[in-house]
Amino acid sequence: MGFENIIGGFHVAITPFNLLMAVVGITLGTIIGVLPGLGGANGVAILLPLTFRMPPTSAIILLTSLYWGALFGGAITSVLFNIPGEPWSVATTFDGYPLAKQGKGAQALTAAFTSSFVGALFATLLITFFAPLLADVALHFGPPEFFAIQALTFSSFVGLGGGDPVKSFVSIVLGLILAAVGLDIVTGQLRMTFGMTPLMSGFDFIVAVIGLFGIGEILLSVEEGLKFEGARTKMNLRVVLDTWKIISRYWRTFLRSCVIGFWMGFKPGGATPASFMSYAFAKRASGHPERFGKGELEGVVAPETAAHAAGVAAMLPMITLGIPGSPTAAVMFGGLIIWGLQPGPMLFKEQPDFVWGLIASMYTGNIIGVLMVLAFVPFFAAILRLPFAILTPFIVVICAIGAYAVHNNMIDIWYMIIFGVIGYVFKKLDYPLAPLVLALVLGDFAENALRQSLIMSQGSLLIFFERPIAAVISLVAIFFLTLPAISLWRRKRQVAAAAARARGSIAAIPGPPAGPPTSREA
Amino acid sequence: MRIADIITASLLTALGLLVLGEAIRLGFRWGPDGPQSGFFPFWLSLILIGHSVAIIIRAIRRRSEKPFIEREQLRSVLTVAVPAAAMVLITQFFGLYLASALYLAFYVRWVGRHSWFTALALAVCVPVVTFVVFERWFLVPLPKGPVEAWLGY
Numbered sequence: 001m002g003f004e005n006i007i008g009g010f011h012v013a014i015t016p017f018n019l020l021m022a023v024v025g026i027t028l029g030t031i032i033g034v035l036p037g038l039g040g041a042n043g044v045a046i047l048l049p050l051t052f053r054m055p056p057t058s059a060i061i062l063l064t065s066l067y068w069g070a071l072f073g074g075a076i077t078s079v080l081f082n083i084p085g086e087p088w089s090v091a092t093t094f095d096g097y098p099l100a101k102q103g104k105g106a107q108a109l110t111a112a113f114t115s116s117f118v119g120a121l122f123a124t125l126l127i128t129f130f131a132p133l134l135a136d137v138a139l140h141f142g143p144p145e146f147f148a149i150q151a152l153t154f155s156s157f158v159g160l161g162g163g164d165p166v167k168s169f170v171s172i173v174l175g176l177i178l179a180a181v182g183l184d185i186v187t188g189q190l191r192m193t194f195g196m197t198p199l200m201s202g203f204d205f206i207v208a209v210i211g212l213f214g215i216g217e218i219l220l221s222v223e224e225g226l227k228f229e230g231a232r233t234k235m236n237l238r239v240v241l242d243t244w245k246i247i248s249r250y251w252r253t254f255l256r257s258c259v260i261g262f263w264m265g266f267k268p269g270g271a272t273p274a275s276f277m278s279y280a281f282a283k284r285a286s287g288h289p290e291r292f293g294k295g296e297l298e299g300v301v302a303p304e305t306a307a308h309a310a311g312v313a314a315m316l317p318m319i320t321l322g323i324p325g326s327p328t329a330a331v332m333f334g335g336l337i338i339w340g341l342q343p344g345p346m347l348f349k350e351q352p353d354f355v356w357g358l359i360a361s362m363y364t365g366n367i368i369g370v371l372m373v374l375a376f377v378p379f380f381a382a383i384l385r386l387p388f389a390i391l392t393p394f395i396v397v398i399c400a401i402g403a404y405a406v407h408n409n410m411i412d413i414w415y416m417i418i419f420g421v422i423g424y425v426f427k428k429l430d431y432p433l434a435p436l437v438l439a440l441v442l443g444d445f446a447e448n449a450l451r452q453s454l455i456m457s458q459g460s461l462l463i464f465f466e467r468p469i470a471a472v473i474s475l476v477a478i479f480f481l482t483l484p485a486i487s488l489w490r491r492k493r494q495v496a497a498a499a500a501r502a503r504g505s506i507a508a509i510p511g512p513p514a515g516p517p518t519s520r521e522a
Numbered sequence: 523m524r525i526a527d528i529i530t531a532s533l534l535t536a537l538g539l540l541v542l543g544e545a546i547r548l549g550f551r552w553g554p555d556g557p558q559s560g561f562f563p564f565w566l567s568l569i570l571i572g573h574s575v576a577i578i579i580r581a582i583r584r585r586s587e588k589p590f591i592e593r594e595q596l597r598s599v600l601t602v603a604v605p606a607a608a609m610v611l612i613t614q615f616f617g618l619y620l621a622s623a624l625y626l627a628f629y630v631r632w633v634g635r636h637s638w639f640t641a642l643a644l645a646v647c648v649p650v651v652t653f654v655v656f657e658r659w660f661l662v663p664l665p666k667g668p669v670e671a672w673l674g675y
Contacts, residue, residue, distance in 0.1 A: 177537075389630055400613065405656070
C-alpha cells in the first residue's frame with residue numbers, strides 16, 4: 001500500500017542539494033534553538049523569504065530541518081543551562097540539569113538527543129502510514145467539516161492548553177479579529193481599516209510571529225537579567241555508547257512516551273501536556289520514583305521522546321487537513337501558500353513528489369540531526385556563552401530583516417516592534433501566544449468555511465451537527481470548550497472530599513505550568 | 523500585576539467595542555447572498571468584550587501585591603526596546619544597512635561596554651554579510667537610503 005510512494009520520496013530527499021538543505025537547516029535550526037529570542041517558529045519565519053525562489057520541496061526540507069534543529073537546540077539549553085527553550089522542554093530540565101550539575105551532562109544530552117530521535121522516528125513512521133489514509137478521508141470533507149476541525153483546533157487550546165482558559169479564548173478571538181482586517185474576499189468590502197491605507201493589506205502572521213516570539217522573548221529575557229551560567233560538557237563516542245547501553249533498558253518508557261506524544265501531538269498545543277504526562281507516567285511506573293528530579297536518565301528520556309513525537313505529529317494535520325497544529329507548522333503552512341501550493345488533502349493527489357519528499361526528509365533530517373548534534377554539542381553550547389549585549393542587537397537586526405523581507409514593506413518592521421511589545425505584555429499576563437498566531441493564520445479559512453456552511457444550510461447552525469463527521473468533531477470541540485469548567489467543578493468536589501476525609505492525599509500529576517519564564521512557543 | 527491586567531483587558535474591551543461598531547456598520551445580518559461582511563467580526567467582538575470584562579471583574583476581586591515590573595527591570599527592558607525602536611526609525615529614512623551598523627555599534631559599545639574594536643567590527647561585518655547573503659545570493663532587496671544610492675545601489 002503506497003510503498004512505492006515513500007521510495008519515490010526518498011529519491012527526492014536524498015538528492016545532494018536536498019541533503020545539503022537538510023544539513024544547513026539542522027545547523028541553523030540548532031543555533032536558533034540555542035539562541036534566546038529565536039525559536040522554531042520565528043526561525044522558520046525569518047528564513048521563509050529566502051526560500052521564495054527555491055523549488056518548494058527543497059524549501060520545505062530546509063524549513064522542517066530547521067525545526068528539527070531547533071528542537072534539538074532546545075534540549076541543549078534545558079540540560080546545560082536549565083533554560084527551557086520551548087514550553088515542552090520544561091520537563092526535560094527536571095532531571096537534565098541536575099545530571100549536568102553532577103558532571104553527567106554528556107549522558108543527559110545523549111539521552112535527550114536519542115530520545116528525540118526515537119520519538120521523531122516513531123511519529124514519522126505513523127505519519128507515513130496514516131497521512132495518506134487521513135488525506136483520503138479528508139478529500140470528502142466539505143466546509144462544515146473543515147469549520148468543525150478549525151473549531152476543534154481552537155477549543156483544544158482552551159481545554160488542553162493548560163493556561164488560563166478565559167485568556168486563551170481572548171487570544172484566539174484577537175487573532176481571528178486581526179485576521180479579518182483588510183479586504184473581505186467574499187464581498188470585496190474593506191473591513192476595520194478605519195480609512196487608513198496601510199491597514200488595507202491586513203496583518204501578516206509571519207511578521208506577528210517574528211514580533212511576538214522574537215522581540216517579545218528578548219524583552220522578557222533582559223527583564224529577568226538572564227545570565228547563562230551553564231555546566232560544561234565533553235562529548236565522546238565512549239559516553240554515547242555507554243549511555244545507549246543504559247537507556248536501552250528503558251524501552252518501555254520509550255514506547256509509552258512515543259504513544260503519548262503522538263496521541264497528544266496531532267492535536268494542536270499537545271506537545272507541552274504530552275511531555276508532562278509522559279514524565280508523570282514514567283515516574284509512576286518507575287521502581288524508584290524518589291530518584292526523579294534529582295538526576296534520573298529516565299526522567300530525560302520520557303519528556304524528550306514525547307515532545308518530539310508530538311512535534312513531528314503536529315505536521316500530520318498540516319499536510320492532510322490543511323490545519324497547522326503549532327505556530328511553527330503555521331509558518332510552514334504560510335510558506336506552502338507562498339510557494340503556490342494548496343495545503344490540505346489535495347496535496348497527496350496533486351503534489352505527490354512534494355508530500356513524499358517531505359515525509360522521507362523527516363527520516364533523513366532526523367538521522368542527520370541526531371548525528372550532527374551529538375558531534376557538535378560543545379560548539380552549539382558555546383554560542384550561549386557569547387555576551388548578551390552582542391547577541392541582543394544581532395537578534396533584533398535579524399528579526400527586522402525577516403519582517404521586512406516578507407513583503408518588502410517598511411510598515412512591517414513597525415508592526416514587528418508593536419507585536420513585540422504585545423507579546424511581552426501578553427506573556428507576562430499569561431495570555432497564550434500560540435493560539436493567537438494560529439487564529440491569525442486560520443482566520444480567513446475559518447471564516448470562509450463558516451460562511452459557506454451557513455450558505456449551504458441557509459443560516460442554520462444545525463448543519464454542524466447533522467452531517468455525521470462534522471457532528472462528531474463539533475461535539476468533541478464543545479467538550480474541550482467545557483473541559484475547564486468541568487475540571488474546576490471536579491477539583492472543587494475533590495477538595496471538599498479531601499477535607500472531609502481529613503487525611504486523604506491525592507497524587508497530583510504535575511500540570512503544564514501557566515507560563516515558564518523563558519519559554520518560547522514554536 | 524492586577525493593574526496591568528485591568529488595563530490590558532480594558533484596552534481589549536475598547537478594541538472589542540471598536541470592532542463591534544465596525545461590524546454593525548458593515549452589516550452583520552443575512553445579506554442577499556449569505557452572511558454579510560460584518561457577520562464574523564460581530565460575533566468575535568461580542569466574545570472578546572464578554573471575556574475581557576470577565577477578566578476585569580476577576581482582577582478587581584483578586585488581591586495581588588506582586589508589581590507588574592520592578593523599576594530595575596523596567597530599566598533593562600527599556601535599554602533594549604528604545605534603541606530597537608530608534609533603529610527602526612533610522613531604517614525608515616536611511617535604510618537598514620546604515621541603521622543596523624549604527625545600532626550594533628551603539629549597543630555593543632554603550633550598553634555592553636565592549637571595546638571599540640568589537641563594536642566597530644560588528645558594525646561593519648554584520649551589514650556587509652547581510653548585504654552579500656540577501657541582495658547577492660538570495661536576491662532579496664532590503665530597505666536602502668541615500669548612502670546606498672551614493673554607492674550606486
